[in-house]
Amino acid sequence: MDALPEFEVVRPTTVEDVVAARAAHPGSRLVGGGTDLVVNIRRGIEAPPALIDMTGVDELKTIDADADAITVGASVTLAELAEHPDVRAHYPAIAAAAGEIAGPTHRVMGTVGGNICLDTRCIFYNQSDWWRGSNNHCLKTTGEMCHVAPKSKGVCFATFSGDLAPAFLLFDGEVELAGPSGRRSLPLTELYIGYSRQDGSTGDGKTYMSLEPDEFVLRVRARNAPGLVSGYDKMRIRRSIEYPVAGAGVALRRDGDTLADLRVAITGTNPRPVRLDGTEALCGGPLDDRVTDGLDELVRDQIMAMKTTFTPGHYRRRVAGVLARRLMQRLWDEAATS
Amino acid sequence: MAKRLLRLVLNGRPQDGVAADNMLLLDYLREVLALTGTKTGCDGGECGACTVLIDDKPVLSCLTLAVTCAGKRVDTVEALADDGRLSAIQRGFHEKLGAQCGACTPGFLMASEGLLRRNPDPSEDEIRDALGSNICRCTGYVKIIEAVRHAADLLKQQETAA
Structure with missing residues (x-):
């Protein structure tokens, strides 16, 4: 390099x-x-x-977590978050997601703020200067065309692949921001704007966060709900380091034989982390075919994986669906015995 | 280009030098301090050959800016041997044939050293997890894992002897 x-x-x-x-x-x-x-x-x-x-900003290096809420500073390292006993006890999805990011050495270095704001990725973007130059660059840098979707009319499809965002989305996460005009809080669902709509009405893989100029993330917060169990799983080509082919976080509440709450968030597929809409409609009964088929349908409708990695988009979408389904089943079964 | 004084505790001794803001720790160690034990591999955080310990934790020196290490303890592979006597982890790699071509070995040694400093008696799974950021293209890893386990046994022997 x-x-x-x-x-x-x-x-x-x-x-x-x-x-x-x-x-x-x-x-x-x-x-x-x-x-x-x-x-x-x-x-x-x-x-x-x-x-x-x-x-060196010590006030951003603290983790506060109990059964009700969690607040994590932007300068906390991923290893610290993954190993924190209260996070592991009350927010297993967040601890698991942090512990699955890259390799152990990267987790000692990498921070929560960095993973929350992780730059979107694409095979036409994460390349050397000469590689990109020989391809006339791409939309995300200085080029005029998206090589993933040449007819995209100025919309970039680079993929968001941070693992913490989906885990925090399960718990209605929000970020505390600071900038030239003071501090504010923003739900994660409003921070990530990479919808890549053709009419340009939203953000895309290039403009994937709604931060104001010079604004930055101070802390990430989330709220627990009584009885909620959660987990996170992802698939990688090289398990010990690689960015996810797809990652899925699931949180659910089981009341006897009734699925009382279901939350699913996916990363590594779209230009934003996706908290699936419509999971409430799957609750109210046992975890049967209606729920698994319904989840498949939500994934099919809302997960849009383009060819931004070496693995094809349709495969990543299937992986996302399978990860979510398996995780949902596992959490459901474990909730019966606990 | 901005340069600044950089004070480290390098391999147990105070080390004062001058580093440019855009100098990586890897280049500072190799080019400025001539400590070439730390190797440049992929140069992009994918292979772990450049692993050193900062405050006892393994980090990738190819992605670390030298000036951000001010005041910290940095240990490189040169810190391991004591006056020519191999340390436990070095003996482990030597006796269990944990090195073949050797290009990745300094990184593996330091990642393993970092593991043994926080967990002197690791299981095989813990060794595999701790070495997840390092690549070796020769050994197939089996001998490396044996080497780390052997080093842990050597440490235990040393403790009982002492």
């Missing part, structure tokens, strides 16, 4: 310093572990004039 271009590293210790550093360095990027951003910089995908190192 190429040598790194020149940039300045800023090392703030408070959130206020980060806001000031962003104002002082237009075009800067925040960096946590650098496991994604540094690779992209070396590939010439981006060349920010300044990197703001978030690993």
